[in-house]
Amino acid sequence: MTDLLNQFTDKYELAGKVAIVTGGGKNLGKTITEFLLASDMSVAICGRDEAALKSTVAELSKTFPNKIIAQVCDVSNSAQVDNFERFVTAKLGDVHVIINNSGFGKETLVWQTAEDDWDDVMNTNVKGVYLMAKAFLPKMIENREGYILNIASQAALNGYSNAGVYCASKFAMVGLSKALQEEVREFGIHVHSLNPALIQSKKKPDDIIDSGLIQNEDLARMALYLLQQPRRLKIDNIGLWGF
Numbered sequence: 001m002t003d004l005l006n007q008f009t010d011k012y013e014l015a016g017k018v019a020i021v022t023g024g025g026k027n028l029g030k031t032i033t034e035f036l037l038a039s040d041m042s043v044a045i046c047g048r049d050e051a052a053l054k055s056t057v058a059e060l061s062k063t064f065p066n067k068i069i070a071q072v073c074d075v076s077n078s079a080q081v082d083n084f085e086r087f088v089t090a091k092l093g094d095v096h097v098i099i100n101n102s103g104f105g106k107e108t109l110v111w112q113t114a115e116d117d118w119d120d121v122m123n124t125n126v127k128g129v130y131l132m133a134k135a136f137l138p139k140m141i142e143n144r145e146g147y148i149l150n151i152a153s154q155a156a157l158n159g160y161s162n163a164g165v166y167c168a169s170k171f172a173m174v175g176l177s178k179a180l181q182e183e184v185r186e187f188g189i190h191v192h193s194l195n196p197a198l199i200q201s202k203k204k205p206d207d208i209i210d211s212g213l214i215q216n217e218d219l220a221r222m223a224l225y226l227l228q229q230p231r232r233l234k235i236d237n238i239g240l241w242g243f
C-alpha cells in the first residue's frame with residue numbers, strides 16, 4: 001500500500017515560489033498569506049489600508065523574516081496595479097501565484113443600490129481581477145507557469161436578496177475565470193475560483209468560533225491544497241460550507 005501511495009509524488013512544490021495576495025493585510029487575506037509563508041513562499045500583499053498592510057508585514061516578518069512585502073494598491077486602479085507589478089517583480093522576481101482575495105459587497109436591494117456603490121463593487125470584484133491578469137499574466141505566459149486563484153463565493157452560484165451587486169460581481173468573477181482559463185490553458189497556467197459560503201473572517205483572537213461558519217484557516221488550507229496539485233490536473237468549482 002505504501003508503494004502505491006508513494007507513486008503520487010508529483011505534487012506542485014510551493015517552496016521558493018512567489019505569491020501575491022490582494023487584500024492580504026487583514027482577515028481572510030491575512031490568513032491565506034500566513035499559510036503561503038508557512039509553505040516557504042515569498043508573499044507580496046496589497047490593499048488600500050496602509051496601516052493594516054504595515055502592521056501585517058511587521059507581525060508576520062517576526063516568524064517569516066524577509067519573506068513578506070506590501071504596497072498600497074487599489075486593485076480597481078490600473079496605474080496602481082501596474083505600479084504594484086513593478087514593485088513586486090523588482091523585489092521578489094517573477095510571480096507564480098496570484099490570490100485575488102480583495103472584494104466586498106453592499107447590503108442593498110438592487111433598485112436601491114447607489115450607482116457609486118454598484119461601480120465600486122464591480123470595479124473591485126471584477127475589474128480588479130482583469131487588471132491583475134493584465135499586469136501579471138504576460139510574464140506568467142512567458143514562463144509557462146502560473147496559478148490564479150480567485151476567492152469568489154456561493155453568491156457566484158446563487159441569488160441572495162439584498163446582495164444583488166455582490167452576486168452580479170461574483171458571477172462575473174467566475175465567468176471571467178472560466179474564460180481566462182481557456183485562454184491560458186496552452187501556457188500551463190491554472191485559473192480557479194473558490195466558492196465559499198459564509199466565513200467568520202473578521203474573528204478576533206478571543207472570539208468564540210462559530211462552528212456553523214467556515215473559518216479563515218479552512219479556506220487557506222483549501223487554497224494550499226489546490227495550489228499543490230499536479231499541474232496536469234484541473235479542479236473546478238469547489239464549494240465550501242460550515243458544517
Ligand SMILES: NC(=O)c1ccc[n+]([C@@H]2O[C@H](COP(=O)([O-])OP(=O)(O)OC[C@H]3O[C@@H](n4cnc5c(N)ncnc54)[C@H](OP(=O)(O)O)[C@@H]3O)[C@@H](O)[C@H]2O)c1
Binds near residue numbers: 048101103124151
Ligand atoms: N466573509 C465571508 O463570509 C465571505 C464569503 C465568501 C466569500 N468572501 C470573499 O472573501 C474575500 C475576503 O473577504 P473578507 O471576509 O476577509 O472581507 P474583508 O474583511 O472585508 O476584507 C476585504 C479585503 O479586500 C480588500 N479590498 C477591498 N477593496 C479593495 C480594493 N479596491 N483594492 C484592494 N483591496 C481591496 C481589503 O483591503 P483594504 O481595506 O486594505 O483595501 C480587505 O483586505 C472577499 O473577496 C469576499 O467577497 C467572503
